[in-house]
Amino acid sequence: MAPAYHLAERVSLAGRNGFRVASRAELFIDVRRAEALPELFAMPYLQRAPLLVLGEGSNTLIVGDVPGVVMAIGGMGREVLARDDDGALLRAGAGERWDDVVAWSLGLGYAGLENLVLIPGLAGAAPIQNIGAYGTEVGEFIQTVEAWDRQAGALVRLDRADCAFGYRDSVFKRDPARWLVTAIELRLPRRHPPRIGYPGLPEELALLGAGDAPRPAQIAEAVSRLRTRKLPNPSMVPNVGSFFRNPVVASAHALDLQRDEPSMPAWTVDDGALRKLSAAWLIERAGWKGFREGDAGVSAQHALVLVNHGQASGAEMFALAQRVALSVHERFGVWLEPEARIVGARWDAPGARAAFASAAAPA
Structure with missing residues (x-):
């Protein structure tokens, strides 16, 4: 062995x-x-x-x-733990590639993960970030997360409620020093109402001839085509996908912004007191899309994606991210928070805004 x-x-x-x-x-x-x-x-x-x-x-x-x-x-395998007429309980080790888990579940005939196809990374990272795309979050389907609890000194099992999933958030993300995810267990149905309302998805499905009731595999193919077309391939242009979270602001602030910027997209959150804004739109409107300084840049394909064109250092990528965030804050009064995990630097550390204020926006 x-x-x-x-x-x-x-x-x-x-x-x-x-x-x-x-x-x-x-x-x-x-x-x-x-x-x-x-x-x-x-x-x-x-x-x-x-x-x-x-x-x-x-x-x-x-x-x-x-x-x-x-x-x-690393690895740790995949297995079907239980099946019934409605669906199945699937287990994936933390080191399994997430996209392989999605393809495996679809191949077995289970629905739910089709909108999460082509997301890079490993299965163990999925609950930490509560990964999501095209109207779906993995937390909806996770039944149990197995993890090593450094505080208890034991391998434990947390059910969905214990994971405290939120928008790109979880108990694991809030206390990373405590938890080490070793496996996830997903309860997936055989039939799941398709989520195809995301902009561009209905049109892509129509091109595939999917009809009014697309199959999960067809939705996965449509999402794959959209992601491939919209986002730079990380194997060719190093990036971490969406670097920033979509900010949530008071509805009054969003309405004030929309009076000056009628094209600004905004979505109602909860009871209407809050609205979610598009970080990509804010960044592009601030002039950053396609920006490059040395090898650190912002993708010309999608303003939410920072890219390393070659030999940029981590410090250079971090400095660019802070400049982008400061620029958006100065123009719209909205402070962007990273969706990416940052290791070795503190986001918005004391004095960071002042440090980058002299070169906040692209020329």
Whole structure:
């Protein structure tokens, strides 16, 4: 049997972060079986050293080298735990590629994940970020998350309510030092009302000849085509997808903005007291789409995507992100928050706005 884990020092992380920026881990541990975790966390060094849990890093910006321990969970397989007439309970190890999990579930005849196709990253990252796209979030289908709880020193199971899912948020994201996700269990139905109201999706389905009741596989194909056309391929142009969250503001603020900018999209949230704005629209309106300085830039395909054209450092990507956010704040009074996870730098640290104020907007 292969070793349950492997340790190495001064390991390059360039291949484990979406921007492909240069970085090294002081100590890297590749975990292949969850039963190794008690032994690992009993090690004195792991008890006192900072820990970063990292998968493919498809949603991570690393600024500089990483001190302490970087731990990765690899593979751990997929299986059908239970079936009935209505659906099934599927389990995926944290190290399984998310897009493979989606394709596997569709191939078995279960619906629900079709709108989440082609999202990069691993299954273990899905609940942390509560990944979502085209009107669907993974938290809707997660029944249980298995995770190592560093506080309890044990492998535990959290049901959906315990995960406290929110918009691109979860208990795992709010307390990353405590949790290490090892597996997810998804309750998927055989039949699920299609979610096809997202702009562009009905037209893409029509081109596929899907009719009024598209099958999950057809929805997945339409979403794949839209994502491929709209977003730069991270394997060719390093990026982490949507860098910023769509901001939620008071309805009165949104209406004030729309008086000056009638084309600005806004969606009512909850009881109407709040509205969600399009971060991409705000960034593009502020003049950043297609911007490039050195190798750090904003995609010409989608303003929400920051890109590394070659040799940009993590610090340069971080500085660009702060400049974009400051520019949007100065123009619209809206402060953007990152959807991406930032390692090695503090977002909006004291003095950050002033530091970038002199060069906030593109020329």
